[in-house]
Amino acid sequence: MEGLESRSEEMKASEAARTVEQLLAFALRQGMIGPLDICSARNALLEELGLSEPWNGQAGEFSESVPEEPVGLLDVLLDYAWENGRLEANTVTYRDLLDAKLMGFLMPRPSEVARNFRETADQQGVESATDQFYRLCIDSNYIRMDRIRKNDYWLAPTPYGDMEITINLSKPEKDPQEIALLRTMKQSAYPKCLLCVENVGYAGRLDHPARQNLRVLPLIIDGEPWNFQYSPYVYYNEHCIILNEKHVPMQISERTFRRLFDYIQQMPHYFVGSNADLPIVGGSILNHDHFQGGRHKFPMELAPVARCFKAAPVPAVSIGIVQWPMSVVRLSGRSREDVLKLADQVLASWRAYSDPAADILSATVQSGVTVPHNTVTPIARFNAAGEYELDLVLRNNRTSEEHPDGIFHPHGHLHHIKKENIGLIEVMGLAVLPGRLQEELAGIARYLTGEESWGGADGLEAGHPLHKHADWISELVFRSDASLAPEAAKGLLEQEVGIKFSQVLEDAGVFKRDEPGQAAFDRFLGSMGFALVGK
DSSP states (O other): OHHHHHHHHHHHHHHHHHHHHHHHHHHHHTTSSOGGGHHHHHHHHHHHHTOSSOOOSOGGGSGGGOOSSSHHHHHHHHHHHHHTTOSSOOSHHHHHHHHHHHHHTTSOOHHHHHHHHHHHHHHHOHHHHHHHHHHHHHHTTSSOHHHHTTSEEEEEEEBTEEEEEEEOOOSOOOOHHHHHHHHHSOOOOSSSSTTSGGGTTOOOBTTBOOOTTOOOEEEEETTEEEEEEEOTTOSSTTOEEEEESSOOOOOOSHHHHHHHHHHHHHSTTSEEEOOBSSTTTBOSOOSSOEEEEESOOOHHHHSOEEEEEEOTTOTTSEEEEESSSSOEEEEEESOHHHHHHHHHHHHHHHHTOOBGGGTBOSEEEETTEEEEOEEEEEEEEEOTTSOEEEEEEEEEOOOOSSOTTOTTSOOGGGTTTOOSOOOHHHHTTEEEEOTHHHHHHHHHHHHHHTSSOOOOGGGSOTTSTTGGGHHHHHHHHHHHTTOOOHHHHHHHHHHHHHHHHHHHHHHHOSSOSSHHHHHHHHHHHHHTTOEETTO
């Protein structure tokens, strides 16, 4: 028996060593390493996995079986690591910590990545350079495409055009064992946050992802050092993050607009935008100044202008109110400085603007302290005419007894679909919905097809996962007569989620879409001396 077990262990070690060679072949083919790097990378992988020697076969035996992505190879090595005591626990988080370390052995140095990017940009253009860098981020498994492909995605028709809907399944949930361990772990303040440049090469821990396979590119924006990286979750095509090199809080100011235009001048094939800088209407990370961009046309960009205005001092800049559920001022023109001049004016005016009739107060006094409420979510791009274009989405984060989460925030009756802050990505028309919805929508569909009998809203106990949807289910069952085919039920739910999302955005809009709300919007633009065209 001991001999059999010994041979079995030898076979597993041999398989792991062979997989190491396949991983090296993958990295070599994808240009992550060169021939001179192979011995060093092999030895690092063998040491980490506890393998005493490399595979003794011939590389040509598997040259045709090298996969297109490294995930399957990593799974083999992670299984081996668990079986041989190299993993503390066989959970997603511990496996992620180790696979980032393994891929880190195959990564070019940060300076080499930056140099290659600049050389490619100079010789072939910046678009080719970002293509190459994006490919590296996928090949290194920093962007985990195997998980991202699990996300649900569809287009939903609404009165404002097709909204993009995604149910996010790419962020793994913590294992209960890990949650318990986190309570006993010593807290660390390094890196200061997920966006700090110190994350490059960081080993990670249970409450902070490993980043040995992360690379960033240095940029100079408005005379200051910033960095460029891709998001590991890519909610849309080439989803990137532009990070201030300093750990300083988000702040929307006139400099923000200049920085956004500086960025698109360097990467004109991308859009770029910033979350707002106040709680409730801002993003999830307010303590580190950053932007998000990418190569994607969002529904808001495709939305037409409903009404046009002109400003006499800068007649060459087009000013428009966008046909969108949120309150968007669109500025566009050939002159960068003219567009920036009007953007500065809109921001300064909005910061100080109140219209009690529209429920808008620029600030309130709380415990003797004046608290500001007005800010903007800005998005910059070059439009189809080659003009500088800046969308300024007006935001207000005031709360009330009726709406404690925010007056201009998804209201309570929509929380069963979307309760979280409406950040930059949602503002532009892409709903990033929680993973729980996948199973919940499948459960609702069974009532719409009659597979399960609907006993009314009172039939669901408070702890039932569909309890929060009870009123919505009753409405849908009544409309469908619980007799839909499975595909029809799925289609109805996707359409209805889109309508719900458009209502979420309407709640977040400061000037409502009805006649009084749009009249109030016109009053705001009129207060700056902007004249309605055609009136």
